[in-house]
Every structure is written in structure tokens, then in C-alpha cells.
Amino acid sequence: MHVLGWAAAVVALLPLLGVVFAALQPGRADIAFKDIARYATTSGVVALGVAIVTGVVGTLAAWLVALHRFPMRGVFAWALALPLAVPAFALAYSYSQIFDVGGLFRMWLRPAMGFDIPLQMRSIPGAIFVLSCAFYPYVFLAMRAAFVSQSVHPVEAARMLGCSVGEAFRRTALPLARPALAAGIALAVMETLADYGAVQFLSVQTLTTGVVRAWSVYGSPASAARFALPLLVTAAALFALERWGRQGRRFETTRGQQRTLEPVALSGLKAWGATLFCLLILTLGLLLPVGYLLWRSLEVTPDWARLWTATGRTLSMGLIGAAATVALATLLALGARHMPVVTRIASLGYATPGAVMAIGLLGPATVLWTIAPSTISGAGVSVALLVYAYAARLMAAALEPIEAGLSKVTPAMGFAARSLGHGEFSTAARIQLPIAKGALLTAGLIVFVDVLKELPATLILRPFDFDTLAVLASNYALDERLAQAGWPSLLIIGLALPGVIWLTRQVTKTGRARTTKE
Structure with missing residues (x-):
């Protein structure tokens, strides 16, 4: 199992080494340093804006839902996470039509109110709004989990020292x-830096x-890799911040006392x-945005x-990518539970944008495409590399819940299986995996939901004329056929929404059960 764990880590690490x-x-299109610096500055400004907006909005929403009672609070507890099912590029398509100069809102505002607003969606502020x-x-999810699991004792101590309810929250709970908060913002910024469809359209x-x-x-992998290097370094730093945030959250949760913070009932205007x-x-x-996309698509x-061909390909890639990623993550979790360095190495891919992963695989792809005619089709190689890119990037996203599930297997269970003559593989198949x-x-x-929305790696590595729903929506949008772009975007949302609803409701139930138990 240890060997398999190392093998899974190598799978995740190879594309990153390929980028370096x-x-x-030497590249055929030499990119000047000032161009890379200009693109990096724009990325930094957008990421900073998204960090501020998501930090404020997500924290306020989590604070209200976790610590207050008001109308529809039970619905918002899980519904506020549903935008995870919507690709960022779909939001960009909608809001560009609603708020741009010739958009629906501006066309209504000028005659109705007699003035216009200086708003331009195809800009850095527009990108910050859409990505936020x-x-x-x-x-929201990270802060809600933190508030739900906090002990009431620090707040009570602050109240005994003369703090009001608001001051006690601001000085203790927050x-x-x-x-x-650091973990949630790091994840939002990582997704911002990895986004291609929304920022490209805007x-x-x-x-x-x-x-x-x-x-x-x-057509220059070397130039593309030079753009990718700053992303790779930033992604590694953000991943370290996110890991620190989750470690801190686990630490605070384990220290929690028997009573957690009780929600406060709001009334009147506050409610x-x-x-x-x-x-x-x-x-x-x-x-x-989804309602507007639906309305325009019906035109x-x-x-x-x-559409059905692209839907079939999207579903196939999502299922195959999810199966491959979960298989590798399971091997890593089973074989490297006591080898934390392996887990950290394999987890770096999660912080790496899909475009960077694709660039790291272009070298091996060139070799495989050269020998493909005598072995397998070039299209088969491209699909295999695309699945590889999905698995390498999303392995850490699958690893965390799998490790949490395997933590339910106590050492005594393993010892009992060994005493009955079962080896590592038999123990995993009969005990660990079923649990x-x-x-x-x-x-x-x-992983399935993430693969459905993935665009840049698919654009770079896909075979010729192999359009997924995300690629189809991007192609329509580039041709300014935004009504047609709505159909593949809506199909992605329709495929992803049931899974996101199930996941968010599970998180809500877990938090409610923990609160009830404590």
C-alpha cells in the first residue's frame, strides 16, 4: 500500500515538474517579462478584490445563518451554497447582458429613472463581481462550520467582562x-486564479x-509555462494557507466544550x-443569472x-474523471495514512489551475502523440491525458473526505482483520472501504461537479472536434451568440445541481447533528 501511495503522489507531481x-x-514566441508582470498584476488585483468581497459576504451570511433564527433560515443554510453548481463563465454571460451598456437593466434604467450608471461589466470590477x-x-461553508462548532464559553466570559453581544462576537467568536476564514478565502482565490472562461469573456x-x-x-508550450510559473508559486502559497486554516479549524473544534453557541432569535425589521x-x-x-440564461435561451x-453529443461527452468525462480521481485518492489514503509528506505532495495539484496542469502534460503528450499511430489513436491519447489532468488536479479534493471516512476505521479493526489472516488488500476491501x-x-x-465546469485544461488537451458542454458554451460566447451559449451552460447547471444540493444538505445535517449532540 505504501508503494501505491507513492505512485499516486508521483501521478499528481509529474505535471508540476513538467511546467518547470x-x-x-527556448520558446518560439518569447514572452517579455513586462507582459508577464502585467498579466500577474491583473490577476493579483482581481484575486484581492474577490478575497475582500467573498470574505465579507460569506462571513456575514454564515454569521446570520449559524447564529440567528429568522424566516427561511433553514432554506438558506443549504441554498446559499448552490452557486457552486454554476460555472463562473455562465454568470459572466448573464451579467454581461444584464448590466452592459445595451443590457436589460441599463435599457430600463435610462428611460425609467432618467440617468445611467458608470458600470462596465467587461472590466476588472465586473470580473470581481462575477467571480465573487x-x-x-x-x-460561507467554512465560516458556517466554524461558528456552529464554537464553544459558548469564550463569549460568556466576554459578556461577564462587560462586553455587549456584538462586542463579544467581534472580540471572541470572529x-x-x-x-x-483564511481557508475559505484561500479556496476562493485559488478558484479565481484558475478561472479562464469568465475572465476571458470579460x-x-x-x-x-x-x-x-x-x-x-x-503554439509555444515554453511561453505558456512561463505564464504558468507565477500561478504555480502563488497556488502553492495559497494551498499552504488553506491547509493551515483547516488545521486551525480542526484544532478549535476539538477544543470545543460541551455547549456551542446558541442561535439568537431575530424579530421585526432585523429578522x-x-x-x-x-x-x-x-x-x-x-x-x-440562471433565470436570465433560461429566458434568453428560450428565444x-x-x-x-x-448539445446531446456534448452532454454525453461531458457526462462521460465527469464519470471517468471522478472514478479515476477517487481510485488514486483512495490508494493514497490507504497507503500513505502514516506518510504525511506524500499526502502534501499529492495535494499540491488541487491548488494548481487546470491550464497549468495541461501545460505540464504537453511534453508527455507530444511523445505519446508521436507514437500513437502505431499503438492507439491520437484522440485516445488526448482523452487519457485529459483524465490524467483532472485526476492530478482534483486528487486532494477527493482525498479529504476519503481520509475522513477512513478515520472511522479504528486500529482495533485492523488488528482483528490481521489476526484472522487478512492482508492489507483484503482488509481494505472487506473492512476499510465498506465503512x-x-x-x-x-x-x-x-470531483464530478468540478469536472463538469472545467474549461482551460479541456481546451488545451481535448482531441479535435471533442466539445464538452463547457467548450461548446465558450465557443458560442466567443461568437457573441450568447442565447445559444445559455443552453450548454444550463445543462451543466442541471447536471451539477443535484450533486451540490445533496452535498450541501449533508453538510447542513452534519452541523445540525453535531449541535444537537453537544
Whole structure:
């Protein structure tokens, strides 16, 4: 099992080494340092804006839902996480049509109100708004879990020292939740840096768009890798921050006393204000953009044959990618539970954008494409490399729930199996995996949803004329056929939404059960 754990770690590490190797090679399209610095500055500004907005919005929403009672609170507890099912590029398509100069809102505002607003969606502020709507659930979920698991004793001590309820929360509960806040913001920023579809459509030139452009326009893996290196370094730092945040959250949870913070019942204007705030967030992140996409899509007749073909390919890649990723993550969890360095190495891929993973695989892809005619088709090689890119990037996302599931297997169970003559593989098949089957399903759903929305790696590594729903939506949007782009975007949301609903409701039930037990 230890050997298999190391093998899974190597699978995740090879694309990252490939990026460094490619960056050191001479490129046909030499990218000036000032261009890389300009793209990196834009990425930094967008990431900082998203960090601030998601941090504030996600924390306020979590504070209201976890620590207060108000109308529709039970719905918002899980519904506020549903924007995770919506690709960021779908939000960009909707809001560009709603808020741009010729958009629905601006066309209504000018004659109705007699003035216009200086708002331009195809800009850095527009990208920050769109990405914040897409990624605030990471902060919301992290902070909600932190508030639900906190002990009431620090707050009571603060009240005894003369603090009001608000001051006690600000001086005790909020500082204790800082590790969770750091983890949630780190995840939101990682997703922001990895995004391609939304920023590319909004004409915001980030490092990820530079990676794809260097490859697709100039055909230069070396230049693409040079854009990818700053992303790789930043991703590693963000991953370290996210890991620190989760360690801090686990530490605080284990220290929790018998009583957790009791929700405070709101009444009157405060209660309805909390409801309207949560409803506004849900509307901006899900209801308004998805509703607008649906309305515009009904105006056109879609190419159903092309849509169903893309849907089949998307489902296939999602299922195959989820199966491959969960299999590798399971091997890593079983073989390296006592080898933390292996887990850290394999987990680096989660912080790495899909475009960077794809660039790291271009070197091996070139070799395989050269020998493919005598062995397997070039299309088969491309699909295999694409699944590899998914697995290498998302292995850590699957690893965390699997490790949590395997933690239910006590050492005594393993010793009993060994005393009955079972080896490592037999013990895993008969005891460990059956106990962790719920965690395996959770890990598979997480990876499946991420693969459905993935765009840059698919654009770089896919075979010719192999369109997934994300690629199809991107192609329509580039041609300014936004009504047609709505259909593949809606199908992605439809495929992802059941899994996200199940996952968020499971998180809500877990938090409620923990609170009830304590």
C-alpha cells in the first residue's frame, strides 16, 4: 500500500515538474517579462478584490445563518451554497447582458429613472463581481462550520467582562474563526486564479488567459509555462494557507466544550433584514443569472444533436474523471495514512489551475502523440491525458473526505482483520472501504461537479472536434451568440445541481447533528 501511495503522489507531481521543465526550454514566441508582470498584476488585483468581497459576504451570511433564527433560515443554510453548481463563465454571460451598456437593466434604467450608471461589466470590477458571486460559498461553508462548532464559553466570559453581544462576537467568536476564514478565502482565490472562461469573456487578461493564449495563438508550450510559473508559486502559497486554516479549524473544534453557541432569535425589521440579505446573495449568485440564461435561451432553437453529443461527452468525462480521481485518492489514503509528506505532495495539484496542469502534460503528450499511430489513436491519447489532468488536479479534493471516512476505521479493526489472516488488500476491501463508502460517494460527487465546469485544461488537451458542454458554451460566447451559449451552460447547471444540493444538505445535517449532540 505504501508503494501505491507513492505512485499516486508521483501521478499528481509529474505535471508540476513538467511546467518547470517546459519553462526552461527556448520558446518560439518569447514572452517579455513586462507582459508577464502585467498579466500577474491583473490577476493579483482581481484575486484581492474577490478575497475582500467573498470574505465579507460569506462571513456575514454564515454569521446570520449559524447564529440567528429568522424566516427561511433553514432554506438558506443549504441554498446559499448552490452557486457552486454554476460555472463562473455562465454568470459572466448573464451579467454581461444584464448590466452592459445595451443590457436589460441599463435599457430600463435610462428611460425609467432618467440617468445611467458608470458600470462596465467587461472590466476588472465586473470580473470581481462575477467571480465573487460564484465563489463566496467557499467562505460561507467554512465560516458556517466554524461558528456552529464554537464553544459558548469564550463569549460568556466576554459578556461577564462587560462586553455587549456584538462586542463579544467581534472580540471572541470572529477571531476564533480566523483559520476558517483564511481557508475559505484561500479556496476562493485559488478558484479565481484558475478561472479562464469568465475572465476571458470579460476581456480581463490574467495569467490563466495568458497561459491559454500562449498555447493556442503562438503554439509555444515554453511561453505558456512561463505564464504558468507565477500561478504555480502563488497556488502553492495559497494551498499552504488553506491547509493551515483547516488545521486551525480542526484544532478549535476539538477544543470545543460541551455547549456551542446558541442561535439568537431575530424579530421585526432585523429578522426580515437578515432574510432579505440572504435572499439578495442567493439571487445574485443563482436565481437572477440562471433565470436570465433560461429566458434568453428560450428565444432560440438549439442544435439538439450537438448539445446531446456534448452532454454525453461531458457526462462521460465527469464519470471517468471522478472514478479515476477517487481510485488514486483512495490508494493514497490507504497507503500513505502514516506518510504525511506524500499526502502534501499529492495535494499540491488541487491548488494548481487546470491550464497549468495541461501545460505540464504537453511534453508527455507530444511523445505519446508521436507514437500513437502505431499503438492507439491520437484522440485516445488526448482523452487519457485529459483524465490524467483532472485526476492530478482534483486528487486532494477527493482525498479529504476519503481520509475522513477512513478515520472511522479504528486500529482495533485492523488488528482483528490481521489476526484472522487478512492482508492489507483484503482488509481494505472487506473492512476499510465498506465503512468509508459514504465518503467515497462524497468525494466522487465533488470531483464530478468540478469536472463538469472545467474549461482551460479541456481546451488545451481535448482531441479535435471533442466539445464538452463547457467548450461548446465558450465557443458560442466567443461568437457573441450568447442565447445559444445559455443552453450548454444550463445543462451543466442541471447536471451539477443535484450533486451540490445533496452535498450541501449533508453538510447542513452534519452541523445540525453535531449541535444537537453537544
